Each structure stands twice: as structure tokens, then as C-alpha cells.
Amino acid sequence: MTSPSNTMNNLNAKAEEVRNQLERILGVSGLRTTISEAGGHAFLKLHVGRHAPYYDHALRAVQMELTEDHPFKGRLGLTEVAAGEFPGSLEASC
Numbered sequence: 001m002t003s004p005s006n007t008m009n010n011l012n013a014k015a016e017e018v019r020n021q022l023e024r025i026l027g028v029s030g031l032r033t034t035i036s037e038a039g040g041h042a043f044l045k046l047h048v049g050r051h052a053p054y055y056d057h058a059l060r061a062v063q064m065e066l067t068e069d070h071p072f073k074g075r076l077g078l079t080e081v082a083a084g085e086f087p088g089s090l091e092a093s094c
Contacts, residue, residue: 025058045079
């Protein structure tokens, strides 16, 4: 039986893999994500300032790369973060 800490460590490692893939596709670094749970399944949400097709495309591309047994396969999404909470950067301030 897998302990809850091992399960969470595994989810965090898998989330980091997905974050790295998203950063590669988007050509950025330092993306923020959160893991949430609903219906007994883990979901990975990418933090964005505003919803855009650019992010949808990146999520679809990563979804296609994930193996069928990946814990986030079919469970990636976006969450908008208010401007005051969004990290500052040259790109975000333009």
C-alpha cells in the first residue's frame, strides 16, 4: 500500500514534469501550478493572468505527450490569477 506522502511526492514529481513540458512549449520559465483534488482525482492547474488560446494550445500539446497512465492525463487546466497576485515580469507588465 502506498502512503499518502509517497503519493503526494509522486504527484509533485509528475507535476514538475508537466510544468517543464509547458515551459518548453511556451518558451518561458518559472511557471506556477497548483494541484487540486476533485472526485478522488488530482488536477494540475496552470496559473495565468488571463485566459488565451496560446495556453490552450500548450495544454493540448502536453496532453498529447502524456502517457495513458500519467496521473494528470486529461486533468490539466488553467486558473486565472488576479493581477495583484500575478508575479511581476517584463512580459507581464507590457
